[in-house]
Each structure stands twice: as C-alpha cells, then as structure tokens.
Amino acid sequence: MNQAFIRLFSMFQAFLLVSLLLLQLVPAHAAASADSKTYLIGFKKQERAKVRAIQRSSVEPLTGQIVVAELTESEKQAMLEDENVAYIEEDSETELAEASLSPGQSQQVPWGVEHIGAAAAHSQQYKGQRIKIGVLDTGISAHPDLEIKGGVSYIEGEDDFGDQHGHGTAVAGVIAARDNDFGIVGVAPEAELYAIKVLDKKGHGTYSSMIQGIEWAIQNRMNILSISAGGYV
Missing domain, CATH: 3.30.70 (Alpha-Beta Plaits)
Incomplete structure (x- = not known):
C-alpha cells in the first residue's frame, strides 16, 4: 500500500x-x-x-x-x-507617390515634359539614345508606345515584371514614350527602358526590395534610376 x-x-x-x-x-x-x-x-x-x-x-x-x-x-x-x-x-514599407496621368488616343505632350523644354532637346536630336533607364516601380506592362528592354521583379510570388497596378507603366510613358503619333511623347523617347518591380499591385513594397532593385540597376549598368515612392524613417 x-x-x-x-x-x-x-x-x-x-x-x-x-x-x-x-x-x-x-x-x-x-x-x-x-x-x-x-x-x-x-x-x-x-x-x-x-x-x-x-x-x-x-x-x-x-x-x-x-x-x-x-x-x-x-x-x-x-x-x-x-x-x-x-x-x-x-x-x-514603401508606397507610391501620387501621380495623375491620363494620356489621350492621339499623341500629346504631357505638361511636365513640355515645361522642362524637352521639345527643344528633341529638335537637337537629344532623345536619350543609348541611355539605360531603370524604373523602380510597380513594373511596366507591354504597350505600343513603350519599348521595354528587360527587367526584374523583387515582389514575392511575382516572377515577371508586368505591371498589375498601372503606375509604373504611366511613369515609363512620361520618361520614354515613343514619338510615333500615338499616346504621349516622353522626355527621352529613344532611351532604353528597364522595369525594376519593387512595388506590388497595391503600390506597396519594402526598403529591402528597393535596395535589391537599386543593386540590380548598378550591376546592370543603368545610367539613370526613376523612383516614385517614399516611406517612413
């Protein structure tokens, strides 16, 4: 017991x-x-x-x-x-800066492009030839007014650099839309565009994805980077 x-x-x-x-x-x-x-x-x-x-x-x-x-x-x-x-x-987190772009069906010169004197540069044949421009944004979608040379995506689960938001494509148009009697004409219509996707379909990303995008741009010898996003310190 x-x-x-x-x-x-x-x-x-x-x-x-x-x-x-x-x-x-x-x-x-x-x-x-x-x-x-x-x-x-x-x-x-x-x-x-x-x-x-x-x-x-x-x-x-x-x-x-x-x-x-x-x-x-x-x-x-x-x-x-x-x-x-x-x-x-x-x-x-990072997020898109505000932008308002509404290109028409016949070619137009956006207000910003006109007011920086781009037309004068174009008349002297300064159109961005052989300049590589990386657009760190929501990606760039195929468009008849754009020639995309390549790109990369740093958004998890999205391997291609296609644009599911629209902002990156609009920004690419302001930068390098072709001078072809369609859409708009960009600041540098003969520049080489590269889509560096660091923001998702909601326009959100992270500092780390932004850093990866900048590093890719350096490694691939971009001459200019466009970043239309901001964050909090």
Whole structure:
C-alpha cells in the first residue's frame, strides 16, 4: 500500500514538473516570435559581423554590405555592440507617390515634359539614345508606345515584371514614350527602358526590395534610376 502510494506520488510530481516547464517555455517562445522584427543591417566592411545573431536562418543578403534579418530586441542590441555594424534600421514599407496621368488616343505632350523644354532637346536630336533607364516601380506592362528592354521583379510570388497596378507603366510613358503619333511623347523617347518591380499591385513594397532593385540597376549598368515612392524613417 505504501509502495503504491509512493509510486503514484512520484508520478504526480514528475507530471507537475513537466507541466511547469511547458508553461514556462511555451510563452517564452511565443513572446520571442512576437517580439521579432525585420531589420536592415549595414556593415562598415564587407565581411559580416561575427555575432551569433547574424548566423540565423532568416538572414538574407541584399548587397555586399547590407543584409535583412529577423531579430529580437536582445539580438538587435547584440548586433549593435559589434564595431563593424554601421546601422540597424527596421525594414519599413514603401508606397507610391501620387501621380495623375491620363494620356489621350492621339499623341500629346504631357505638361511636365513640355515645361522642362524637352521639345527643344528633341529638335537637337537629344532623345536619350543609348541611355539605360531603370524604373523602380510597380513594373511596366507591354504597350505600343513603350519599348521595354528587360527587367526584374523583387515582389514575392511575382516572377515577371508586368505591371498589375498601372503606375509604373504611366511613369515609363512620361520618361520614354515613343514619338510615333500615338499616346504621349516622353522626355527621352529613344532611351532604353528597364522595369525594376519593387512595388506590388497595391503600390506597396519594402526598403529591402528597393535596395535589391537599386543593386540590380548598378550591376546592370543603368545610367539613370526613376523612383516614385517614399516611406517612413
């Protein structure tokens, strides 16, 4: 009788101990996940900081000196203590700047294009020949008034650089719509257009996708970049 009671009491103690451990561990794990944020981490040198936090599987390199990573507050503080870390900033959202463009069916010269004196440049045959322009926006869709040389998408789940919003295509028109008696005529109608898709169909993106787009533009030797988006510091 006493031995049975002792065994039963021992089993109850073990169960109670395991339950207490689970009650302590599960909330801690949940809190850690809830407290994690996505950060952009810039380094002073190309070799990365030798901090345990940077070895996490969530780390994604953007450039030679910038990575994006999920960090808890304690991991962030550990990173800040490394002398090779130049800055750590939250990977905030970006969104489109406002634009109002309504091209007609017969060719028109938009107000902005006219008022910067583009026509005078065109008359001297300055039309953007051999100039590569990267448009960091919602992408660029196929259009008879545009010649798209190439591009890339940094929107998750969208491999092509087609425009599902319309803003990027409109901006591309202002930049380089052909002089062809149709639609509008752009500032540089003979420039080479490249679609760099960093904003989704709602016009939203992130600083990290913007950085990837800029890096692609550098690697592919763009002469000019157009960015019609902003964010919060």
